[in-house]
Amino acid sequence: MTDGPAPNRTPTFSEWTGDRMLDDTRRRTAHMHSYLTDVQRAVGEVSLTELSDVAAILERAYTAGRTVFTCGNGGSAATASHLAVDLSKNTRLPGTPPLRVMSLVDHVPAITAWANDVGYESVFSGQLTGLAGEGDVVIGISTSGNSPNVLEALRHARELGALTVGLLGPTAVRAAALCDRWVTAPAESIEEQEDIHMMIAHLLTRHMREFVRAGGTVPASAQGSGR
Incomplete structure (x- = not known):
């Protein structure tokens, strides 16, 4: 009895060595280094003045007991949801009133009802009609700035x-x-812009937590010169 051809077998990681692995690693890390370098550069160009202006609006909303609403599409919808939960939960401190925050991207029945009955451009503005009012804040997250439903939400909020x-x-x-x-993410690719938006979400959350901790005043650690 003769042995048949050896079956195709994927080499184990320990067997996958030598020049090929080294070359592949170099290519991967070069690409990854380029991405990280681009993000670091863009982060350094984010305007502190723009950030401070947005933070001031959130401070005003908290002090007045108003509600912050967030919205976006795709990856920006995920950021909107993440920002809402962080602002509402991670700023909660014992003995202090909560920051009121609501994500407009998480109410699936409302979104599908407005999309089906009126149009997708109304999925956020339709919700705002019965919820938002004078002094509230609506945060629209969009890398392109052309999303019809985000534009309509901002217009209707006003x-x-x-x-x-x-x-x-x-x-x-x-x-x-x-x-x-507004705050601009000064990066070329959508992925980098979304990374920066998420970083801004965490930055604003931490700022508001310290604002709440300081009794509704800007803490010394949050003060600094703008750019």
Whole structure:
């Protein structure tokens, strides 16, 4: 009896060595280093003045007992949801009133009802009609600044007397025109812009936690010169 051909077998990691592995590692790390370098550069170019202006709006909303609403699409929807839970939970301290925050991206029945009955551009603004009012804050997150439902949310928020904030990409001029204040993620790729938006979400959360801890005043550790 003769042996048949050896079956195809994927080499184990320990067997996958030599020049090929070294070359592949170099290519991978070169690409990864380039991405990290680009993100680091963009983070260094985020405007502290823009961040401070947005933080001031959140401070005002907290002090007045108003509600902050967040919205976005795709990856920006995930950021909107993440920002809402962080702002509402991670700023909660014993003996202090809560910061009221609501994500407009998480109510699936409401989103599908508005999309089906009226149009997808109304999925956020439709919710705001019965929820938002004078002095509330609506945060629209969009790298392109062209999402019809985010634009409509910002436009309608102004009609309701709410303040509007944007976490935007560098070319998001349409959304910026509907925002009282905004922060630009000065990066080229969408992935990098979304990374920076998430970093801004965490930065604002930490700032608001310290604001709440300081009794509704800007803590010394949060003060500094703008750029």
